Amino acid sequence: MSIEAKEAFGVYVHWPFCLSKCPYCDFNSHVRHAEIDQERFARAFAREIETTAARTPGREVTSIFLGGGTPSLMRPQTVGAILDAIGKYWRVARDAEVSLEANPTSVEATRFAGYRAAGVNRVSLGVQALDDASLKSLGRLHTAREALDAVAIARRSFDRYSFDLIYARPDQTAQAWTAELKFAISEAAEHLSLYQLTIEPDTPFFGLHAAGKLKTPDEAIARALYDVTQDVCAAQGLPSYEISNHARPGAECRHNLVYWRGQEYAGIGPGAHGRLDIGGMRHAVATEKRPETWLMRVEAQGHGIVSDELLNSEQRADEFLLMGLRLAEGIDPQRYKALSGRSLDPHRIAMLREEGTITVDTGGRLRVTKEGFPLLDAVVADLAA
Numbered sequence: 001m002s003i004e005a006k007e008a009f010g011v012y013v014h015w016p017f018c019l020s021k022c023p024y025c026d027f028n029s030h031v032r033h034a035e036i037d038q039e040r041f042a043r044a045f046a047r048e049i050e051t052t053a054a055r056t057p058g059r060e061v062t063s064i065f066l067g068g069g070t071p072s073l074m075r076p077q078t079v080g081a082i083l084d085a086i087g088k089y090w091r092v093a094r095d096a097e098v099s100l101e102a103n104p105t106s107v108e109a110t111r112f113a114g115y116r117a118a119g120v121n122r123v124s125l126g127v128q129a130l131d132d133a134s135l136k137s138l139g140r141l142h143t144a145r146e147a148l149d150a151v152a153i154a155r156r157s158f159d160r161y162s163f164d165l166i167y168a169r170p171d172q173t174a175q176a177w178t179a180e181l182k183f184a185i186s187e188a189a190e191h192l193s194l195y196q197l198t199i200e201p202d203t204p205f206f207g208l209h210a211a212g213k214l215k216t217p218d219e220a221i222a223r224a225l226y227d228v229t230q231d232v233c234a235a236q237g238l239p240s241y242e243i244s245n246h247a248r249p250g251a252e253c254r255h256n257l258v259y260w261r262g263q264e265y266a267g268i269g270p271g272a273h274g275r276l277d278i279g280g281m282r283h284a285v286a287t288e289k290r291p292e293t294w295l296m297r298v299e300a301q302g303h304g305i306v307s308d309e310l311l312n313s314e315q316r317a318d319e320f321l322l323m324g325l326r327l328a329e330g331i332d333p334q335r336y337k338a339l340s341g342r343s344l345d346p347h348r349i350a351m352l353r354e355e356g357t358i359t360v361d362t363g364g365r366l367r368v369t370k371e372g373f374p375l376l377d378a379v380v381a382d383l384a385a
Contacts, residue, residue: 009059010258011086013045014269015071016291019103022139028271028289029069038078041291044298045268046085048287051302052266053089056276059264061090063097063255066120072102076114083119097122097160097254104150104163105142112157123154124193124253125163130180134169151187162191162253167229168222169197170215178228185236190251194229195244196222226374243326243373260327262320262335270294270304282311313340318384325380330367348382 017036018029053059064086066079079100086092099122100115102108112123127147129135135144142150147163154161165184167177184192197216217225230240238246242260245253258265267274271289275282287304288294294304311319317340324331337343349366352358357372357379372379 007060008062008254008258008261008263009056009090010063010065010255010263010265011049011061011090012255012265012267012272012274013064013066013071013082014267014272015066015068015074016270016289017073018068018070019073020139020141030291032291036073038075041295042078042081044295045082046088048268048298048303049082049085049266050089052268052274052276055278056090056264056266059090061086061092061096063258064092064099065255066098066100068101070103070108071100072108072111072115076111076118079115079120080118099124099253099255101126102150102154103142104147106146106149109150109153112153116157121158122160122162122253123158125150125154125161127151127163127184128166129169130165130184134172137170138166148187155189160190160251162193162247163188164193164195166195166197168217168225170217172217172225174221174224174228177225178232181229181232182236185233185238188238189248190238191245191247191253192233192238193245194233196226223374230370239328241328243376257327260323262316262323282316284309284311316340321384322380325366325368325376325383328367330365333364333366344383345385348385352379352382 014028016028016030018031020031064083066074066082071079083098098120100120101124102112104125104127115123125147126140128138128140130144130147132143135142135147151161151163163184165180167181181194216222233239233246237248240246241252242256245256247253257263262275264277265275267285267287270287270291271294272287274285276285277283284307285305286307288297288306297304297306317336320336320339321331333344344366349358349360352372353360357369357375359367359369361367368376368379
């Protein structure tokens, strides 16, 4: 059985609220100064889960991911109610991975035991940096010490945990990043998500960058920091299994592999996206982004869907290519052919192999090389043309 043929069905649940908005973040997250009615939101999540499950009967959930926003602002009983609803309306695999994103503050870390009791078995901590000056410039509300204390609590509370770091920060050197990364690996155990700082439109950082008040590393330094990331992680036993994710073998985030392998997943909550196979067709589903509007939609009609688009074979194949080539395992060109009805152009493959950006193994799997990953968008565009 090929890697992609293994059946998987993920459920993504979006908790859209944060205590503050980070200046680099373009996710669907919202700050509310009044207290959130968690019971009402939990009922709405359960209702949307029920409606979505009715469209996708007979599925076995292999992974659940509570993302955001800041899911660790939820009370453990809210998390428990959501997981109970998933278990009520779908069958959940005995070994399902249940991940929750958490801020590494001392207050949120006190909830970890409650999340574990509710059914969460993996936590992903948004550490972002391990020095206080960088954390402050990134708009984070925790200190490096607080983050490390939260990691220690996560280690005691969960069998599996991970944390995120952002690199290519202003004035960051390869030497400083090497030291920070080695220290992070000594704390991270099995999984790290390492993201290069990108300046996204409609964020405070975008305005500061445009005004010359925020200077990020130039292309050459950013590339050197990327190379440090790959080399240090590989040497420490956490090779990249996806362009920004590193894990010890077997410790990969199973839920995220659902996305990258082009498998099926439901999106629940404000601004969530899903890919559902219904009646032999792939549906790209998206829900209302504004939390209170989503809430009213769900209460009125059982779901917050605002977009439900059928993907044609070419769109499915392009999405498979775009996501699958992010993975170190690469893609099976035969699956691309099955989805699109046409083979990848052998001349383009030959040209990219000659350039050293892709390889094709004896089993026919096509992979992007270490040298090709920084040029991934161009490689995908070439193959899809």
